[in-house]
Amino acid sequence: MAVRFARRMNEIRASEIREILKLTQRPEVISFAGGLPAPETFPAAELAAVTAKLLSESGAQALQYSTTEGYPPLRRWIAAHMNETLATAVTADEVLVTSGSQQGLDLTGKIFLDEGDVVLCESPTYLGAINALRAYQPRFVEVPTDDDGMIPETLETILEREPRAAFIYVIPEFQNPTGRTWSLPRRQALLAAARRRQVPVVEDSPYAEIRYEGSPVPSVKSLDTEGLVVFLGTFSKVFCPGMRIGWTAAARPLLEKYVLAKQGADLQTSTLAQMQIARYLQDYDLGANIKRARAIYGARRAAMIRALEREMPAGVRFTRPAGGLFLWVELPAGVDARELLVACIEHDVAFVPGGSFFPNRGHENTMRLNFSIMPPERIDEGVRRLGAVLRDFVGRNEGAACRSAGAAAS
Amino acid sequence: MAVRFARRMNEIRASEIREILKLTQRPEVISFAGGLPAPETFPAAELAAVTAKLLSESGAQALQYSTTEGYPPLRRWIAAHMNETLATAVTADEVLVTSGSQQGLDLTGKIFLDEGDVVLCESPTYLGAINALRAYQPRFVEVPTDDDGMIPETLETILEREPRAAFIYVIPEFQNPTGRTWSLPRRQALLAAARRRQVPVVEDSPYAEIRYEGSPVPSVKSLDTEGLVVFLGTFSKVFCPGMRIGWTAAARPLLEKYVLAKQGADLQTSTLAQMQIARYLQDYDLGANIKRARAIYGARRAAMIRALEREMPAGVRFTRPAGGLFLWVELPAGVDARELLVACIEHDVAFVPGGSFFPNRGHENTMRLNFSIMPPERIDEGVRRLGAVLRDFVGRNEGAACRSAGAAAS
Numbered sequence: 001m002a003v004r005f006a007r008r009m010n011e012i013r014a015s016e017i018r019e020i021l022k023l024t025q026r027p028e029v030i031s032f033a034g035g036l037p038a039p040e041t042f043p044a045a046e047l048a049a050v051t052a053k054l055l056s057e058s059g060a061q062a063l064q065y066s067t068t069e070g071y072p073p074l075r076r077w078i079a080a081h082m083n084e085t086l087a088t089a090v091t092a093d094e095v096l097v098t099s100g101s102q103q104g105l106d107l108t109g110k111i112f113l114d115e116g117d118v119v120l121c122e123s124p125t126y127l128g129a130i131n132a133l134r135a136y137q138p139r140f141v142e143v144p145t146d147d148d149g150m151i152p153e154t155l156e157t158i159l160e161r162e163p164r165a166a167f168i169y170v171i172p173e174f175q176n177p178t179g180r181t182w183s184l185p186r187r188q189a190l191l192a193a194a195r196r197r198q199v200p201v202v203e204d205s206p207y208a209e210i211r212y213e214g215s216p217v218p219s220v221k222s223l224d225t226e227g228l229v230v231f232l233g234t235f236s237k238v239f240c241p242g243m244r245i246g247w248t249a250a251a252r253p254l255l256e257k258y259v260l261a262k263q264g265a266d267l268q269t270s271t272l273a274q275m276q277i278a279r280y281l282q283d284y285d286l287g288a289n290i291k292r293a294r295a296i297y298g299a300r301r302a303a304m305i306r307a308l309e310r311e312m313p314a315g316v317r318f319t320r321p322a323g324g325l326f327l328w329v330e331l332p333a334g335v336d337a338r339e340l341l342v343a344c345i346e347h348d349v350a351f352v353p354g355g356s357f358f359p360n361r362g363h364e365n366t367m368r369l370n371f372s373i374m375p376p377e378r379i380d381e382g383v384r385r386l387g388a389v390l391r392d393f394v395g396r397n398e399g400a401a402c403r404s405a406g407a408a409a410s
Numbered sequence: 411m412a413v414r415f416a417r418r419m420n421e422i423r424a425s426e427i428r429e430i431l432k433l434t435q436r437p438e439v440i441s442f443a444g445g446l447p448a449p450e451t452f453p454a455a456e457l458a459a460v461t462a463k464l465l466s467e468s469g470a471q472a473l474q475y476s477t478t479e480g481y482p483p484l485r486r487w488i489a490a491h492m493n494e495t496l497a498t499a500v501t502a503d504e505v506l507v508t509s510g511s512q513q514g515l516d517l518t519g520k521i522f523l524d525e526g527d528v529v530l531c532e533s534p535t536y537l538g539a540i541n542a543l544r545a546y547q548p549r550f551v552e553v554p555t556d557d558d559g560m561i562p563e564t565l566e567t568i569l570e571r572e573p574r575a576a577f578i579y580v581i582p583e584f585q586n587p588t589g590r591t592w593s594l595p596r597r598q599a600l601l602a603a604a605r606r607r608q609v610p611v612v613e614d615s616p617y618a619e620i621r622y623e624g625s626p627v628p629s630v631k632s633l634d635t636e637g638l639v640v641f642l643g644t645f646s647k648v649f650c651p652g653m654r655i656g657w658t659a660a661a662r663p664l665l666e667k668y669v670l671a672k673q674g675a676d677l678q679t680s681t682l683a684q685m686q687i688a689r690y691l692q693d694y695d696l697g698a699n700i701k702r703a704r705a706i707y708g709a710r711r712a713a714m715i716r717a718l719e720r721e722m723p724a725g726v727r728f729t730r731p732a733g734g735l736f737l738w739v740e741l742p743a744g745v746d747a748r749e750l751l752v753a754c755i756e757h758d759v760a761f762v763p764g765g766s767f768f769p770n771r772g773h774e775n776t777m778r779l780n781f782s783i784m785p786p787e788r789i790d791e792g793v794r795r796l797g798a799v800l801r802d803f804v805g806r807n808e809g810a811a812c813r814s815a816g817a818a819a820s
Contacts, residue, residue, distance in 0.1 A: 002608045003638070004576070005667060006524045006546070012670045036475055044469025051461045059454025063650035065446055099509055099654075103676040110545055114416045115525075132674040135520055136416070166414070198412045228413070240473035242681035244509075257415060260422045264542040265675070266513040270683060271652035 011134045017356055020341060024350040030382030031350040032369040035176065035325055041293040042240040043280065050279040054272075062272045068263045070097025070247070071274035077281050078233065078247050085209065086219040088231070090249045096258050097269045101206055101234040101246035105129050107261045108167070108202055108230065109136035111254075117166040120158060122150060124357030124366070126176045126204065129169055138166065140359035147319075149182030152189035159197050167200040167230075168193075172220055174207040174324025177357045177368035181322055187220050194228050200254065204232045209290050211323035212298040227251025230258075235277060237325070238290050243273045297325065303376035304369065304383060311387030313394055318369075325372040328354070331365040332394060338364065340393055349385040421544045427766055430751060434760040440792035441760040442779040445586065445735055451703040452650040453690065460689040464682075472682045478673045480507025480657070481684035487691050488643065488657050495619065496629040498641070500659045506668050507679045511616055511644040511656035515539050517671045518577070518612055518640065519546035521664075527576040530568060532560060534738075534767030534776070536586045536614065539579055548576065550769035557729075559592030562599035569607050577610040577640075578603075582630055584617040584734025587767045587778035591732055597630050604638050610664070614642045619700050621733035622708040637661030640668075645687060647735070648700050653683045707735065713786035714779065714793060721797030723804055728779075735782040738764070741775040742804060748774065750803055759795040 024031045054062050069075065075092040082088045098104045105128065113119070113136035121129070123142030130140065141158055143150040149172065159165055168190065172182040182190075194201045203220040221231040227250070234246035248258050262268075280286075304327060308318050315332035331337060337353035344350060354366025371379060434441045464472050479485065485502040492498045508514045515538065523529070523546035531539070533552030540550065551568055553560040559582065569575055580600065582592040592600075604611045613630040631641040637660070644656035658668050672678075690696070714737060718728050725742035741747060747763035754760060764776025781789060 003610055003664065004522075006520065006522055006527075006576075008524075009521060009667055009670075012674065014666070014670060034475075039470030039474055042469060042473040044465045044473060047469075047473070048462045048465040051465075052458045055454045055458040055461075059452060059457075060449030061652075063452040063454060063457070063652040064449055065444075065651045099676040099679075102674075106675045110416065111419060112414075112416055114418075117416075128674075128677070135671065135674050166416075198414075200413055241475045242473040243683075244676065244678070244680045254413065256424070257419055257422075260419075260424060261545065264422065264512075264538075264545050265516045266509040266654065267538070268654070269509075270654045270680060273653075273680060273683065 008135050008137050011137065012131070015356070017338075017353060020345070021350060021352070023345050026348075029345070029348045029350055030374065030378050030385065032371070032374075032382060033350045033352045034373060035370055036373045037237055037241060037325070038293070038296055038372055040296060041289065043284065043289055046280055046284050047276060050283055051276055054275055054279055058275070062275045064271060066268055066271040068259050068268050069093075070095065070269065071271065071278055074274045074278040077278060078249070082231070082233070082249060087222040088219060088249070090221075094249055094252060094255055096248045096255055096262060097274055098246045098248055098262065099266060099269050100236060100241070100244040101204065101232040102128055102132060103262070103265070104232040104246060104248040105132035105204070106135070107248065107258050107265065109133045109138070110261045110265075111257045112166040112200065113138045116164065118162045118164045120155070120162075120165055120168040121359065122170055122175065124177055124354060124363065125169065125359065126171055127356050129204065130359045142358060142360060147180055149180075149186035150190060152186065152193065155190065155193050159193055159199065165197065165199050167202050169202045169204065170220065171204045172217070173205055174210065174321050174326075176207075176324070177326055177352070177354065178328040179319045179321025179324055179326050181217060184217050187217065187223060191220060191223050191228070195226060198228070201229045202232065203229055206234045206237050207324035209238050210294060210297060210325070212294060212301060214322045221249070227253065230254055238286065238293065239277065239280075243277065245269065245273055245277055297372050300371045300374065300376055300379055301327070303379045304371040307380050307383035311383050313387070313391050315394075316390070325370055327369045327371060329367045329369060331367065331390070333365055334397060335394060336364045337367045340367070340390065343393055344386060344389050347385045347389050349382045349389070351386070418545050418547050421547065422541070425766070427748075427763060430755070431760060431762070433755050436758075439755070439758045439760055440784065440788055440795065442781070442784075442792060443760045443762050444783060445780055446783045447647055447651055447735070448703070448706055448782055450706060451699065453694065453699055456690055456694050457686060460693055461686055464685055464689055468685070472685045474681060476678055476681040478669050478678050480505065480679065481681065481688055484684045484688040487688060488659070492641070492643070492659060497632040498629060498659070500631075504659055504662060504665055506658045506665055506672060507684055508656045508658055508672065509676060509679050510646060510651070510654040511614065511642040512538055512542060513672070513675070514642040514656060514658040515542035515614070516545070517658065517668050517675065519543040519548070520671045520675075521667045522576040522610065523548045526574065528572045528574045530565070530572075530575055530578040531769065532580055532585065534587055534764060534773065535579065535769065536581055537766050539614065540769045552768060552770060557590055559590075559596035560600060562596065562603065565600065565603050569603055569609065575607065575609050577612050579612045579614065580630065581614045582627070583615055584620065584731050584736075586617075586734070587736050587762070587764065588738040589729045589731025589734055589736050591627060594627050597627065597633060601630060601633050601638070605636060608638070611639045612642065613639055616644045616647050617734035619648050620704060620707060620735070622704060622711060624732045631659065637663065640664055648696065648703065649687065649690075653687065655679065655683055655687055707782050710781045710784065710786055710789055711737070713789045714781040717790050717793035721793050723797070723801050726800070735780055737779045737781060739777045739779060741777065741800070743775055744807060745775045745804060747777045750777070750800065753803055754796060754799050757795045757799050759792045759799070761796070
């Protein structure tokens, strides 16, 4: 077969890391690699109850086609909830229901990106966003980022130098992969820069409600006075990910483009799933569920930080996120986390090497650890194994470095 | 706001027809415009039963993330079902579960189309495919098509003249919008042409199981010996459309590209929805449901054909489809179906003007009628209204033609 594919398919390849991680599906492996919410937080019984009611009262509607924009009561709930928890002023008709917030990323690429356009992103950034956007053949420019967010001066310089900047992609709350949260001044500086250049900001916010300590910082969307911010939300981390319900909220001139793009992409998100969630939100208390999730994840985060403090050798740094599901580790320079992963899998523990989160590569001495899926005692044991492999690895590396230094000297 | 969008967004515009059809949502309007399956055929009670079982037995799995490829038991069922009903030889790992077959169309564009590549399609063809593919900026070449399918000689000539032909898109069974079905020799000729040029064929087949008379013709996929045919299937017409479950079946070298593209697009289709359908297929008899749907739709099709035979003025031709949900009407030359629609809406009856189904426009004297959603007596009444408006319209047109001929003569 000599079929020709689109050029973009040269960029979209099977991830070698994903192949390696397939080896971690054995039950004896303690995997910090995924980003799975804990099933203990899924409201399965409540969902069964609302589904039974729905299908008996409105089966014909729930199983039929519906509008691309989404189920109106769900759009209303989302707008009200955003306004309550994120201090935004979103209306229901500024909300498009999507098949997870991942679809919001794909539609963002479709709407804004011609080949060769520039995406500005944090360094590192969410791997799924890199994958979704790559299909539209942009160039990624990583904006230097510290614990408070992108460095404003550098952002301005980059915007000046890149006339083809199509949008700025950020995850201001408990970022994936680093767990970092942007400070308020950095959010304001981001918006000021975006306004000056009329470049949209895409605020991806899957974790905002999973905060363990400190007070919420106003969302970027809430600071936007010109309709330049596209907000991507999801029910995946506070309800369940398996139903694939997310949303895009944006001013109408932008949202209309998203609606058109979604119409071609999949017509609409499941009517039944939207009605199930809407009915759950009406009959039950999502807030109580979130509170429960927060308690579970908070304990796991604490366990992981304690274990890392105990087990990591000198020269290792890691973040202490105030929320979300991930924590970021910087290993001593020269340690290749891909090689470390291979060694770790032999000892039944896994993680994602950090290099994957940098669209332009590099930073191979980093890794992302997830703490949401495992009970504290497994986290403890996993970090113990990780620490042992790492110490051995660093020891061997230093040995090799000495030997090679010795060889060079001889 | 002076935000810049991707060039493709110039092609993707809100449909003016869709805006007009919004006027038809009043309950007094008899609409032949949609393509909705009848809710009487939706297995709502059965779905409630399987959902309750599923969520109590496997809630943690059903609400969690799962693989991009899809739920293995569902992929196995789809492969077996295709092999049984379509005489294919598909394996489960050649099946990707998608968010409706519409997503299969979007992924097809993403995988195969660079800007300026050529899509060969029937003339007319499915509007949703035109919309999905336009996002990838191809040129559409409509292959002349008669009641048996594309004209093979012309197809060969076009393939010769178009080195950038990326794929050939066809709906061989009860086509949307015409209701036509390809003959076996035409399917063989299509495949021979595709093989010679190594151009993939995308076989979109949402209606194959909704046949009212005659015997099935072998699917294009079943005649394919080289893995050149991508098959798009869906549960929308035989189960329900609201859950958005479809699939793409293709040889592994092609399917792998679809999987990668889907991963970026939305990670996966709803785990819960896939498990719900799989469990329904295990506990109940889909065949019985299809049989019931066929009986309902068959009666409606008969009612529409009878009414058209009675009500249409001379010079009107229409198809008598052996299956599917649609029937195609050619009005006398010079009648503009868009203008007719506006007049019809005033008399509370609606349809889709046929011009929309030709990617390069023209053919404004055609229309598509749907017969699946309405009981026979409403179809009868709707066609009566349509006939009255049309006769009046043709009369006025002829009058105007006479007057303008008279004016020209004077």
